[in-house]
Amino acid sequence: DAGITQSPRHKVTETGTPVTLRCHQTENHRYMYWYRQDPGHGLRLIHYSYGVKDTDKGEVSDGYSVSRSKTEDFLLTLESATSSQTSVYFCAIREQGDGHNEQFFGPGTRLTVL
Amino acid sequence: AQRVTQPEKLLSVFKGAPVELKCNYSYSGSPELFWYVQYSRQRLQLLLRHISRESIKGFTADLNKGETSFHLKKPFAQEEDSAMYYCALNSGAGSYQLTFGKGTKLSVIP
Numbered sequence: 001d002a003g004i005t006q007s008p009r010h011k012v013t014e015t016g017t018p019v020t021l022r023c024h025q026t027e028n029h030r031y032m033y034w035y036r037q038d039p040g041h042g043l044r045l046i047h048y049s050y051g052v053k054d055t056d057k058g059e060v061s062d063g064y065s066v067s068r069s070k071t072e073d074f075l076l077t078l079e080s081a082t083s084s085q086t087s088v089y090f091c092a093i094r095e096q097g098d099g100h101n102e103q104f105f106g107p108g109t110r111l112t113v114l
Numbered sequence: 115a116q117r118v119t120q121p122e123k124l125l126s127v128f129k130g131a132p133v134e135l136k137c138n139y140s141y142s143g144s145p146e147l148f149w150y151v152q153y154s155r156q157r158l159q160l161l162l163r164h165i166s167r168e169s170i171k172g173f174t175a176d177l178n179k180g181e182t183s184f185h186l187k188k189p190f191a192q193e194e195d196s197a198m199y200y201c202a203l204n205s206g207a208g209s210y211q212l213t214f215g216k217g218t219k220l221s222v223i224p
Contacts, residue, residue, distance in 0.1 A: 031210055040123075042200060042216040043158075058211070090158065094210050101146055101204045103212055105158040 003027045004106040006091050012112045019078040021109050023091030025071075031094035032074040033103060034058075034066060036087040043090065049074055081113045116141040118203050120215035127191050128223045135186040135218050137175075137201030146204035147184040148212070149175055153197045161199075162186070171195070191222045 003026035013019050023032060034046040035058075045058030047066040055066050063085060065077045078085055091106040117140040127133050139145055149161040161170055164177045164184060175186045184201060201215040 043214040107157045
């Protein structure tokens with residue numbers, strides 16, 4: 001599992017509340033990613049990080065922010081959750097080394113916004 | 115811009131029958147392609163990388179640059195192959211972003 005954990009694994013919240021999801025890795029990978037998975041859409045990139053304090057937007061970044069103050073933790077924040085953000089959120093890391101561009105995924109967080 | 119197309123949302127085959135999951139891509143550079151598998155409510159797992167040309171769980175995939183395809187094949191489907199399959203393309207840019215297809219759900223009928 002490439003040492004990737006996500007917390008919480010399940011969360012139910014109400015519209016308008018802030019939510020923070022945590023991704024933790026134990027193998028000192030430089031690149032980390034947040035995706036959302038929705039039926040009929042596959043996986044879409046929200047934000048990614050290429051080092052401590054270095055982040056950038058992905059395809060569906062509106063309504064989300066991220067932070068990475070330590071190599072091992074990548075946080076995804078929904079400042080004011082909306083029902084359209086009900087989804088399964090996956091964190092991923094990029095395996096390091098020459099010729100390695102594949103990503104490995106965490107177990108996911110199932111978020112429901114009521 | 116890069117794009118990955120998986121034309122079938124659902125594919126049903128009988129146990130022991132051959133399987134082919136289609137993946138077409140659109141990318142102006144030299145592509146790097148992957149297949150991921152997701153069993154029910156689990157994390158995505160890397161199944162194949164095109165550059166390694168290996169066979170995992172009996173699955174193979176060949177990159178066809180002329181047809182811009184990277185179809186996943188298995189000669190004899192097993193019930194445990196039932197899962198969601200995603201094709202993904204590495205953009206090649208410095209961010210190493212993956213662009214995913216929308217996925218194909220494979221159902222193997224006993």
